[in-house]
Amino acid sequence: MNKPTNQRAWLLVLPVLVAVAFSAIIPLMTVVNYSVQDILGPEQRVFVGTEWFRKVLRDPELHGALRRQLGFSLAVLALEIPLGVALALVLPKEGRAASVCLVLLGLPLLIPFNVVGTIWQIFARGDIGLFGVVINALGVEYNYTSNALDAWLTVLLMDVWHWTPLVALLCYAGLRAIPEAYYQAARIDGASAWATFRFIQLPRLRGVLTIAVLLRFMDSFMIYTEPFVLTGGGPGNATTFLSQYLTRLAVGQFDLGPAAAFSLVYFLVILLLSYIFYTAMTASTSTTGSKEAR
């Protein structure tokens, strides 16, 4: 880490900054505007201060959605990260088999969100869908349209199916970047497979794992289209995550003020949690010193 300091590097970053700021800051300021106003008509707005924020923060339905959301995102991370790493470890390393596996593995990633929901909507049906029929045939009562737990598990399974390949692809690429010499050294030392993983592969995967965890956390925390198509948030509120609830507030009831306040709170929650993940994972990088190898 002995990069020279050069403030002119800002010039190289400027294009990205301008492009992103244009699409990011103006909408954010508009939402801030909404969140402190009561919009009565096109030209009639009243400043209401923090009223919407107080209203939103006391909303019991929002607390329910937040709990479900946290549970869902943690389950997503707990399943997809280990599964993705495990897959990356056992995938073929080279040749035609590796090519075929990578292409097949990546396919679910490239399906548009609404198509993902559409597939599972029929696929998981107990009467006419392959998945539902098989589960029922195994003697398990399963009906995602009426049973809350089944619906929740179906959304989770759908997400695992859809996004584990992202974790696996990133980790696979990370593993391929480890020089062969590291493995030779491990073999000479007679390291077990676990020791090789723990002390050679895992530290070198930190970079890709950080982005995998952040991406999966942020995207699962904002999941909207797939459960909307699959369950519409039901049965009851079982799969109403934060985005669904927010949409109901903004579009269904047309409460723009509270919805905007909610959006900002929502944004800050993701920001805070992501920042915790980010600092925790980058801090551990410097303590193990894996960056020195660069």
Add this chain to the structure above:
Amino acid sequence: MKRIAVPLYLLLSFIPIYWLVGMSLKTNEEILGGFTLWPRNPTFANYVTIFTDPDWSDGYINSLTYVGINTVLSVLLALPAAYAFSRYRFLGDSHLFFWLLSNRMSPPAVFLLPFFQLYSSIGLFDTPWAVALAHMLFTVPLAVWILEGFMSGVPREIDETAYIDGYSFPRFFVRIFLPLIRSGVGVTAFFCFMFSWVELLLARTLTAVEAKPIVATMTRTVSAAGMDWGLLAAAGVLTLVPGAVVIYFVRNYIAKGFALGRV
């Protein structure tokens, strides 16, 4: 164990896709009438409908247009930025990076309205440019991150030698540096393509008629004519094709490996 795990996972993960393909070859009556493992009377009627209706083909072209613009712009803008991050320290560099990433975190729903207003006010509404620019919010940070990882793998001595040999920065960057990180550009393009191709909410909000993406064509058809599952499935199968082509081209770049350093 190892030998079974990969084929088993790939097989399981392929089943929902098989189901989609199967549905696209069935009639609505067969899909909803009962459980059939494979189409009893395979029909291509759903595909014929899609290929003969310009609404669908326009949707594909529109989607590919904004995804293409997004991918090219994201990579072009991210290249110099990633170089700056990989080679220099500068005021606020790590904060800047997290800020870039934070733009991915704005939850949809309420943010859709200001996006709509913003792009309407500058006359980009219902053009592929609006969607491409909006999607850059989440493709650009990722592009910077991935490219930075590849660039950090190139020893800095190469830059220094080139400058000593009298190369200017642009000439060095295009002639020497870019070929060295070719696979990084490929992998980055793949991820930009992917995240832009599958996104629905922004793409649907920022377009109406002229630039209507395929995903919007699908949802609108559903609401207009009831659920036409077969047709929907056929369109779904076709949305897989461009992605499959792209991943086929970058598979070797991914297999070569990359380590993402700066986080």
